[in-house]
Each structure stands twice: as C-alpha cells, then as structure tokens.
Amino acid sequence: MRILVVEDDPLLGDALQAGLRQRGFDVDWVRDGVAAEGALRAETFAGVVLDLGLPRLDGLTLLRRERARGARVPMLVLTARDATEDRVSGLDSGADDYVVKPVDLDELAARLRALVRRSTGEPAPVLTLGTLKLDPAARTVTLGARPIELQAREFNLLHELMRNAGRVLTRRELEQRLYAWGEEIESNALEVHVHHLRRKLAPALIRTVRGVGYVIPRDADDLERP
Amino acid sequence: MRRRLLVVLLGLVAAIWTAAALFSYFDARHELDEMFDAHLAQSASLLIAQAGHDLDEIDEHAADLHRYARRVAFQFWEDGRVLRLHSANAPSTRMSSQDEGFADVRIDGAGWRVFSGRDPSRRYVVQVGERTSARDAIVGTMIRNMLWPLLFALPLLAIVVWIAIARVMHPLGLLNRQVVARAPDNLVPLALDAAPAEVAPLAANLNRLFERVRTSIENERRFTADAAHELRTPLAAIRAQAQVARGATADAERTHALESVIAGCDRAVHVVDQLLTLARLEPEGFAVRRARCDLQMVARECVADIAASANAKAITVTQADGPPVVIDADERLLRTLLRNLLDNAVRYSPDRSEVRVRITARDEDASIVVADRGPGVPAAERDRLGQRFHRLQPGATTGTGLGLSIVKRIAALHDATVAFDAVPEGGLAVTVSFRRAAPMAQ
Numbered sequence: 001m002r003i004l005v006v007e008d009d010p011l012l013g014d015a016l017q018a019g020l021r022q023r024g025f026d027v028d029w030v031r032d033g034v035a036a037e038g039a040l041r042a043e044t045f046a047g048v049v050l051d052l053g054l055p056r057l058d059g060l061t062l063l064r065r066e067r068a069r070g071a072r073v074p075m076l077v078l079t080a081r082d083a084t085e086d087r088v089s090g091l092d093s094g095a096d097d098y099v100v101k102p103v104d105l106d107e108l109a110a111r112l113r114a115l116v117r118r119s120t121g122e123p124a125p126v127l128t129l130g131t132l133k134l135d136p137a138a139r140t141v142t143l144g145a146r147p148i149e150l151q152a153r154e155f156n157l158l159h160e161l162m163r164n165a166g167r168v169l170t171r172r173e174l175e176q177r178l179y180a181w182g183e184e185i186e187s188n189a190l191e192v193h194v195h196h197l198r199r200k201l202a203p204a205l206i207r208t209v210r211g212v213g214y215v216i217p218r219d220a221d222d223l224e225r226p
Numbered sequence: 227m228r229r230r231l232l233v234v235l236l237g238l239v240a241a242i243w244t245a246a247a248l249f250s251y252f253d254a255r256h257e258l259d260e261m262f263d264a265h266l267a268q269s270a271s272l273l274i275a276q277a278g279h280d281l282d283e284i285d286e287h288a289a290d291l292h293r294y295a296r297r298v299a300f301q302f303w304e305d306g307r308v309l310r311l312h313s314a315n316a317p318s319t320r321m322s323s324q325d326e327g328f329a330d331v332r333i334d335g336a337g338w339r340v341f342s343g344r345d346p347s348r349r350y351v352v353q354v355g356e357r358t359s360a361r362d363a364i365v366g367t368m369i370r371n372m373l374w375p376l377l378f379a380l381p382l383l384a385i386v387v388w389i390a391i392a393r394v395m396h397p398l399g400l401l402n403r404q405v406v407a408r409a410p411d412n413l414v415p416l417a418l419d420a421a422p423a424e425v426a427p428l429a430a431n432l433n434r435l436f437e438r439v440r441t442s443i444e445n446e447r448r449f450t451a452d453a454a455h456e457l458r459t460p461l462a463a464i465r466a467q468a469q470v471a472r473g474a475t476a477d478a479e480r481t482h483a484l485e486s487v488i489a490g491c492d493r494a495v496h497v498v499d500q501l502l503t504l505a506r507l508e509p510e511g512f513a514v515r516r517a518r519c520d521l522q523m524v525a526r527e528c529v530a531d532i533a534a535s536a537n538a539k540a541i542t543v544t545q546a547d548g549p550p551v552v553i554d555a556d557e558r559l560l561r562t563l564l565r566n567l568l569d570n571a572v573r574y575s576p577d578r579s580e581v582r583v584r585i586t587a588r589d590e591d592a593s594i595v596v597a598d599r600g601p602g603v604p605a606a607e608r609d610r611l612g613q614r615f616h617r618l619q620p621g622a623t624t625g626t627g628l629g630l631s632i633v634k635r636i637a638a639l640h641d642a643t644v645a646f647d648a649v650p651e652g653g654l655a656v657t658v659s660f661r662r663a664a665p666m667a668q
Binding site for chain 2: 009
C-alpha cells in the first residue's frame with residue numbers, strides 16, 4: 001500500500017518513512033502543505049499521514065481543501081496538538097483519524113490498515129478467496145494450510161488485487177499504487193510479478209484483461225477453472 | 227481591633243476628663259481660698275468697724291444665720307487677753323496666736339483658717355476663723371459634680387463609640403467576607419460599585435493585585451503548555467527512530483536510525499535549555515545586574531564561541547574592528563543575547579556564506595548588528611519574529627523558535643530596542659540598540 005507522509009520535521013519524517021517501510025508500506029514523504037497538495041493530485045495513495053503544523057500550507061487547510069474537491073483518500077492526522085477542541089476540529093475538517101505525538105509505529109501501521117480497510121469496504125482484516133488467505137498485518141499468505149513465501153512486491157501486488165477483487169486494475173494504477181517516487185520500474189516488472197504469483201498460488205488466480213490490466217475474481221469457483 | 231480602639235478611646239476620654247477635673251480642682255481651690263480669705267478679712271474689718279460700740283457687757287454669741295455658720299467663728303479680744311465677744315462655736319482660747327494676718331491652725335483636731343486684725347486704737351484684736359472643711363466641702367462638691375457625669379458618660383460613650391466603629395468597619399467587614407468567601411483560584415475582580423467610598427481604594431488595589439496574579443499564572447500555564455507541545459515532536463521523532471532501529475534488518479539502516487535518535491535527543495535538550503533560559507527571564511521582578519561592559523570584547527568572545535558550528539557549514543563570521551564600546555549591561559545576559567543572534571544567523575545561512583557583525587556607537591546609544599545571507603524575512607512576517615515558537619521554515623532548520631524571544635526579552639530588560647531589516651543582497655539584519663546614558667533633559 002502506498003502511503004503519503006506529510007511531516008516537516010526532518011527526524012520524525014525520516015523515522016515515519018523508514019518505520020512504515022519496515023512494516024510493508026511504500027512511503028512517499030513531503031515536507032510542506034503545498035507539496036502534499038501536488039502529490040495528492042498527481043498520484044493515488046492508499047492513505048495519508050498528515051502533520052498539522054506545516055509550512056506554506058497548514059495541515060487543516062490542506063485537509064479541508066482536499067475534502068472539498070472530493071478526495072476520498074483516508075487521512076490520519078498525526079500532531080502535537082492534543083487539546084479536545086483541536087481533535088474535534090481536525091476530525092470535523094475531514095480527518096479519518098486523529099493521533100497525538102508521539103505514536104508507536106506499530107500502532108500507526110495498524111491504524112492505517114484499518115483506515116484503508118474501511119475505505120474499500122472490507123469487513124474483515126484478513127482477505128480470503130476460497131482457500132487463499134492474505135493477512136495484511138502479519139504479511140502472510142496461506143493457501144489452504146500451506147504458507148506461501150512471497151517477496152514484498154509480490155505480496156503488495158496480490159494485496160492490491162485482492163482488495164479490489166472483481167475490479168480490473170490497469171497497469172498504470174498498479175504501478176502507481178505499488179511504486180513510490182524515485183523507484184525505478186522496469187518495463188515488464190509487473191508481468192514478472194504476476195507470473196510469479198500465478199506460479200506460487202494458482203494459474204487461474206490472476207486474469208489478464210488484454211490491453212487493460214489485471215483482475216482477481218470475487219468468487220472462488222472461478223479459481224477452479226483452468 | 228475594635229475592642230482595642232474602644233479601650234484606647236475611653237481611656238483617653240477618662241484620662242483627659244480626670245486631668246481637667248484635677249486642674250479645675252486646683253484652680254477652683256485657689257480662687258476659693260482667695261475668695262474666702264477676702265471674706266474673712268472683710269468680716270474682720272466689719273467687726274472692727276463695729277468696735278466703736280461699747281462692747282463691755284456684751285458677752286454673747288451671734289446667731290446662726292447660714293448653713294455654713296457652724297463652721298465660721300469669730301473672737302473679739304481686748305488687750306489680747308479678755309474675750310469680749312465671740313460666736314457660739316468659737317473656742318475660749320485664742321484661735322490664732324498671731325495678732326495680724328492669716329494663719330492655718332488646728333483647733334480641736336479640725337483645720338481652721340484664721341484671720342487676725344487690730345482695730346485702729348490697737349486695743350482690740352479681732353480673729354475670724356473658718357473651718358477649712360467648709361472650703362474642702364465646697365470644692366469637693368464641685369469636683370464631685372464634675373466627675374459624677376463621667377460615671378454615666380463613659381458607658382454611654384462606650385456604646386456610642388462601639389456603634390460608630392461598627393458602622394465604619396462595616397464596609398471593611400463586607401469586603402473581607404467577599405474576599406474570604408472566594409475559592410483559592412478565583413481571581414475575578416471585586417465589584418467596585420458595591421463598595422462604599424471608604425474601601426473603594428482598597429478594593430481597587432485588590433483588583434489590581436488579582437490582575438497581576440492572574441496574568442502571572444496565565445503566563446506560567448501558557449509557558450508550560452507551550453513547552454509540552456514543543457517537546458512532543460522531538461520526542462516522537464526519537465521514539466519512532468528507536469523503533470526503526472529495533473526493526474532494522476540492515477546495519478546501515480540501524481546505524482542511521484540510532485544516530486537520528488541521538489540527534490533527536492540533542493535537539494530536545496536544546497529546546498529544554500532555551501525554555502529554561504526564557505523561563506528564568508520571564509518573571510517581572512527579574513534582577514538585572516548592570517555593570518560596565520565592552521560590547522566589542524563581549525561580541526568578539528561570542529563570535530569565537532560560535533566558530534565550531536559556523537565551521538561545520540563553512541560559514542565565516544566576521545566582526546569589524548573598532549575601539550571599545552562601553553555600555554551598562556548585565557554581561558551574562560548580553561552573552562546569551564549575542565549567542566542567540568549568532569546562532570540564528572549561522573543556522574539560517576546557507577553553506578559557505580558570510581555572517582557579519584558590526585558595532586556602532588554614538589553618544590546616546592550603541593548598537594550591534596548581526597547580518598546573515600540567509601532567506602531573510604518578508605516585511606509582513608517581521609512582526610511575528612520573536613513570538614514564542616514561531617519559526618518561518620520549521621522543517622528546514624533545527625532551530626527552536628525561541629532564540630528571538632530570548633533576544634527580545636533580554637533587550638527589554640535593558641531598555642534596548644530590537645529591529646529587523648532586510649539585507650539588500652538577501653538575508654536578515656538584526657539590530658539591537660542599547661541606551662548609553664540617561665537622556666539629556668530637553
């Protein structure tokens with residue numbers, strides 16, 4: 001999942017980026033409100049960690065502007081302002097969660113996962129498809145009783161497809177969701193990952209829609225088809 | 227206190243009254259004595275005048291004519307030996323041994339005042355005497371009549387004074403009850419319109435005191451809140467970096483995270499130091515120890531102190547040479563002020579740039595200018611400089627936002643001014659001007 005971290009403090013921003021990466025997220029880090037606005041318009045993120053005390057454009061204003069233009073990306077406010085009126089103001093301005101610094105990185109990661117789940121309407125934390133189970137928190141995949149070993153990028157791709165089960169995701173969308181800025185995307189990296197997933201799990205799992213993208217079906221029955 | 231007032235008042239009244247009575251006693255006694263003496267003498271003269279009549283066979287006593295008569299007596303002596311005429315109560319012996327003039331004698335255990343006089347022929351001696359008890363009685367009665375009222379007047383006075391004091395103290399009592407009834411943290415001003423004129427000044431001053439206390443408490447609360455807030459982010463960074471270090475899979479990652487932990491701690495310590503400095507400077511009654519300082523020399527020393535951090539960014543800090551510039555200032559505060567100015571300049575300056583320090587002196591003031599080649603401050607923002615925790619580019623530098631607050635506070639303690647200007651080539655120039663001597667009278 002791709003997360004945007006908006007934090008002006010260099011030490012904390014660096015820690016958030018490194019820490020969330022350790023926990024399986026792809027992280028882009030910007031340091032002021034204007035850069036954040038630009039990033040949100042240009043890219044698709046699964047979630048945003050937003051500090052309020054930002055230079056050039058403060059967090060609350062950014063929040064309101066994004067919501068006003070219809071952005072539905074889950075936004076978690078991470079701030080030093082702990083007064084009740086600040087919390088109320090933050091939540092009412094459009095934040096999906098409000099966390100006061102300092103925060104435990106594991107908790108932050110869990111909250112982000114919860115927000116993302118809610119945004120795509122997944123009721124259960126663990127994604128299932130027939131006997132295939134994907135646990136985003138533990139970052140494990142099991143097929144029946146057998147645990148499957150996946151690389152980080154493969155896991156993220158599978159997660160993304162399962163999250164949007166039944167919906168075709170284009171190449172561009174997948175690349176956006178899986179790669180942070182500055183990461184080199186080899187020309188057929190996506191195909192390679194899809195190939196690996198088919199091999200490790202089930203050939204029929206990921207369907208190619210020619211010229212469009214890839215999709216994972218909603219129902220397990222479709223899996224059995226050759 | 228009321229009782230004390232009452233006792234003092236009544237005591238004074240009684241003492242003055244008694245003193246007056248005593249004075250009157252002596253005065254009246256004296257006058258009375260004179261009057262009675264005159265009377266005695268006159269009586270004697272009268273008797274002598276009567277001596278023209280034949281007194282040979284008269285041997286009688288005069289009738290009692292007056293209530294005091296029993297106390298007055300007279301004797302007519304012929305040739306000093308034969309008692310020819312006397313009052314009923316006169317003794318048979320001579321009342322006084324003197325032939326002329328006044329004498330105080332004792333007759334039968336009582337005190338008598340006796341006047342003796344001779345008739346022109348010098349055959350007869352008239353002695354007229356008066357029991358002094360008569361005089362005593364009169365004066366005594368007079369004094370008693372003066373002191374009797376005191377017995378009634380004092381209790382009456384006590385009651386009146388008590389009531390008067392009660393009424394005077396009533397407004398104070400009301401005020402006292404108002405203040406006592408308050409909760410300890412209630413600093414709302416007293417209602418002045420309800421207070422009577424006598425206690426209005428007191429109430430007004432109490433309100434002023436409340437105001438000062440409230441401001442002081444408010445400042446402290448705000449400061450504590452600011453401090454807690456300001457420390458959250460550094461602490462969050464430290465914690466997060468530590469977690470990253472713990473979960474790091476590669477050595478380089480771990481090392482980087484741990485170094486960030488240390489950097490975060492250093493920053494937090496710096497914030498705490500600045501906060502403490504500011505907290506120490508805040509109290510209204512902060513004592514400034516002024517002495518003669520050479521601004522040039524102190525500046526040179528501060529420039530030397532900052533060399534290390536300047537070198538880390540390859541920044542040169544230059545100070546124009548000049549003669550000593552003496553001002554009246556607290557040297558340690560002056561150092562703190564300069565340190566913060568230089569610190570800011572170096573922080574905001576890009577690498578390999580120059581920070582310039584210049585001191586100018588005139589008769590009435592001396593100023594020090596610290597100019598950097600950093601991003602500068604737009605005119606609109608210059609007003610907010612020095613507001614606590616206000617930082618222009620919070621993320622770009624590691625400053626605390628407190629440096630300029632400290633500079634402003636120290637300047638204020640010295641009656642100095644702080645001005646911010648733009649450097650023409652880009653950057654910020656901060657000028658602190660100290661007054662040198664008392665302004666000349668116009």
